[in-house]
Amino acid sequence: xxxxxxxxxxxxxxxxxxxxxxxxxxxxxxxxxxxxxxxxxxxxxxxxxxxxxxxxxxxxxxxxxxxxxxxxxxxxxxxxxxxxxxxxxxxxxxxxxxxxxxxxxxxxxxxxxxxxxxxxxxxxxxxxxxxxxxxxxxxxxxxxxxxxxxxxxxxxxxxxxxxxxxxxxxxxxxxxxxxxxxxxxxxxxxxxxxxxxxxxxxxxxxxxxxxxxxxxxxxxxxxxxxxxxxxxxxxxxxxxxxxxxxxxxxxxxxxxxxxxxxxxxxxxxxxxxxxxxxxxxxxxxxxxxxxxxxxxxxxxxxxxxxxxxxxxxxxxxxxxxxxxxxxxxxxxxxxxxxxxxxxxxxxxxxxxxxxxxxxxxxxxxxxxxxxxxxxxxxxxxxxxxxxxxxxxxxxxxxxxxxxxxxxxxxxxxxxxxxxxxxxxxxxxxxxxxxxxxxxxxxxxxxxxxxxxxxxxxxxxxxxxxxxxxxxxxxxxxxxxx
Numbered sequence: 233x234x235x236x237x238x239x240x241x242x243x244x245x246x247x248x249x250x251x252x253x254x255x256x257x258x259x260x261x262x263x264x265x266x267x268x269x270x271x272x273x274x275x276x277x278x279x280x281x282x283x284x285x286x287x288x289x290x291x292x293x294x295x296x297x298x299x300x301x302x303x304x305x306x307x308x309x310x311x312x313x314x315x316x317x318x319x320x321x322x323x324x325x326x327x328x329x330x331x332x333x334x335x336x337x338x339x340x341x342x343x344x345x346x347x348x349x350x351x352x353x354x355x356x357x358x359x360x361x362x363x364x365x366x367x368x369x370x371x372x373x374x375x376x377x378x379x380x381x382x383x384x385x386x387x388x389x390x391x392x393x394x395x396x397x398x399x400x401x402x403x404x405x406x407x408x409x410x411x412x413x414x415x416x417x418x419x420x421x422x423x424x425x426x427x428x429x430x431x432x433x434x435x436x437x438x439x440x441x442x443x444x445x446x447x448x449x450x451x452x453x454x455x456x457x458x459x460x461x462x463x464x465x466x467x468x469x470x471x472x473x474x475x476x477x478x479x480x481x482x483x484x485x486x487x488x489x490x491x492x493x494x495x496x497x498x499x500x501x502x503x504x505x506x507x508x509x510x511x512x513x514x515x516x517x518x519x520x521x522x523x524x525x526x527x528x529x530x531x532x533x534x535x536x537x538x539x540x541x542x543x544x545x546x547x548x549x550x551x552x553x554x555x556x557x558x559x560x561x562x563x564x565x566x567x568x569x570x571x572x573x574x575x576x577x578x579x580x581x582x583x584x585x586x587x588x589x590x591x592x593x594x595x596x597x598x599x600x601x602x603x604x605x606x607x608x609x610x611x612x613x614x615x616x617x618x619x620x621x622x623x624x625x626x627x628x629x630x631x632x633x634x635x636x637x638x639x640x641x642x643x644x645x646x647x648x649x650x651x652x653x654x655x656x657x658x659x660x661x662x663x664x665x666x667x668x669x670x671x672x673x674x675x676x677x678x679x680x681x682x683x684x685x686x687x688x689x690x691x692x693x694x695x696x697x698x699x700x701x702x703x704x705x706x707x708x709x710x711x712x713x
Contacts, residue, residue, distance in 0.1 A: 269539075272309040273410070276300045279307070284318040295336075298346050299332035302362050303595060306413045307331065309547035310496055314391045314537050325531045325564045330412050333563075336596035341365045360646060370594045384442045394633070397658050402439060406466045408457035414530070416561055416600045418592040440473045443481040453487040453526070460492035464505035468512060475519055485522040493527050493554075495532035497543035512549050517551030527583065530558040531565055535577040544581045557587035560607045561600045564577040568613035575614070575622040586651065587628030590639075593678045603675045604628070604651070609641045625654060632679045634696045635659055642672060650685050655692075661701050663692050 274282055276297060280336055285293070296305065307330045319325040326575045334342060335665055348361040378403075380393035395403040446696050452474070459467065492499050502507050516523045525547060529535060547554060556578045558565065565571060575585045602610075607628040615623060631635045635658035643652050649672035655663045668691055670682035684690045 257631050258578050264666075265573055265607050265614060268502050271309070271496060271498070271503075273306055273411075274308070275306045279305070280314060283412075284316070287318045287321055295334040296332050296340060299336050301349065301358060302337060302341065302365050302414065303332060304413045304417075306410070308412050308496060310539070311412050311432065314539070315533055319634055327535055328515065329414055329416070329530060330565050332415060332678070333599065334599060336415060336599045337365070338598060341368075349679050351390040360366075370459065376521070382442060383641075384438060387438060389438055389442060389547055392442065394446075397448050397533070397661055398496065399453060400443065400446075400698065401451050401453045401455050402470075403456060403468050404454060404459060404462070404467075406462045407454070407459040409461050410456070410458040410491060411461060411499075414491065414528075414566075415596060416530075416559060416591060418426060418594050419421060436470055440481065443483060443660055447482045450482055451485040451487060453489055456489050456490040458492060459488050460490045460496075460499055464508040464512065471512065471516070474519070479606050483521070485524060486516060487524045488525050489526045489528075490625060491528040493525070493540055493543055494509075494529050497537070497539040500543040501539060501548050508699060513547065514550040523551065524553045524555055526586070527554050528558055529556050529574060529578065532570065532577055533572045535581065536575065541581060544583065554583040555586035556583050557589065559591045559600070559700070560602060560610055562602050563600065568608075568617065569609050570609060570612035572617035572622075575618050575625060579622050585622055585625035587629055588625055590628050590630045592631060593680070597677075603674060604639055604678075604681075605642060605674055605675050608641060612637075612641070629656055630679050634692055635663060637679055638669065645669070645685075648672075648685060651682065653682075658692070660692070660695060666691065 239355055245701050251498075255297055279285065279296065280293065288296075311330055313328065315326045316330070321327050337345070344361060344365060348358050353361075359534040380395045382389050382394045389404065391403045393403075393609075395401075396539060400413070433533075444557055454470065459470075462470075468632070471486070473479060474481065474486060498506075500509060513523055532538065544552070544554060558574075560566060560571070571588065588607075590604065590607055591597055591602070611628050615625075626638060628639050630639075634655075636656040638654050638656050640652040640654055651672055652667055653670060654665055654667045669685045670690075671685045676682055
């Protein structure tokens with residue numbers, strides 16, 4: 233149940249797909265079926281028309297406009313009506329998760345954008361200033377453009393990333409937006425209109441050829457943006473090669489990276505093609521293919537509505553595995569109690585806690601980032617609060633250039649305080665699960681801030697440099713031997 237409005241003694245709320253209007257505690261005045269919930273999006277052009285926007289100050293509205301001209305902004309009616317607490321908007325994590333905040337830009341960048349807007353510049357001039365700022369925000373961290381884009385038959389496949397041996401990431405061109413944008417998103421360049429910063433691909437033929445020639449790849453991850461923004465007809469065209477009788481790839485797991493359950497669960501409830509998606513998912517799992525929804529939940533509030541609970545139930549009944557992940561974020565979920573509650577809620581809904589990430593070194597990182605030691609303490613304390621069925625989660629993990637590096641903890645060796653680290657994934661699979669050590673630094677927020685201890689370099693650095701020099705992910709026997 234979600235209380236949406238309160239006026240003159242009347243309460244309006246949604247529950248189980250219906251709208252209720254009551255007077256006092258027991259008097260039901262009105263009931264309306266709202267099972268055909270229709271999606272409506274808001275962005276810079278129309279966000280002032282959101283009814284609840286009257287709860288904001290003029291300063292907050294201005295900040296949304298200024299920051300939203302640099303970082304992407306889009307929110308929808310489900311998030312607005314069912315997730316955000318408009319009575320305590322200053323404290324609401326979902327508001328900060330979806331609406332731009334002043335401190336998401338450093339002061340110099342904010343003033344630059346503010347000046348461009350106040351001078352009455354034309355649209356192109358304002359866009360030029362925004363782009364100047366964007367290129368300074370490390371739009372493609374972890375060597376995504378330089379080292380992850382493969383080639384086949386002389387074609388550079390700009391909609392693919394092949395960083396780890398068994399897994400290919402695919403960016404379908406029709407999935408390069410989301411139902412709402414997260415203010416922390418490390419893929420923000422996909423949404424700001426700078427084509428040179430985008431990953432996207434609409435040719436499945438080259439994708440399939442690449443996978444046929446790389447039998448070591450067992451997993452394909454559809455990502456974006458959000459693949460679940462696509463209609464059934466468009467999405468099916470991308471999936472069909474992997475479920476057809478002519479499939480010659482070695483794909484055994486199809487993953488879908490998505491925030492749809494948190495931001496628009498009606499995708500699987502009342503959208504026009506909801507049943508088509510569920511039938512497709514059932515047909516995929518019936519063929520023995522593991523179908524995993526890599527669901528992004530950043531706060532327990534996103535797991536509490538009737539809509540998300542029903543959507544999860546429908547997906548699980550089709551054999552879909554739901555694995556959950558999120559970065560640990562200042563202002564959003566930077567308390568162990570929040571993570572413990574979130575993991576328990578996920579497990580109770582038959583989801584699998586999968587990753588706690590460290591906020592990446594891009595976009596609004598200064599606003600969200602926590603020191604690595606604080607991230608580890610949050611993970612450790614939350615881990616202690618839950619039972620074994622919740623302890624499938626791994627973290628805190630940095631998705632950095634050489635691979636996914638997990639902070640195992642803080643220890644002491646030879647009277648020195650150190651970080652203990654390991655690779656969960658690496659550009660060379662031989663790096664995986666090898667512990668290594670860094671000097672303790674209470675202010676470090678990313679791997680680039682860490683220095684090796686006992687040696688001049690981390691054990692993987694020399695080999696990593698050789699890999700980077702190749703400027704390609706299709707490194708054949710060297711990279712994956």
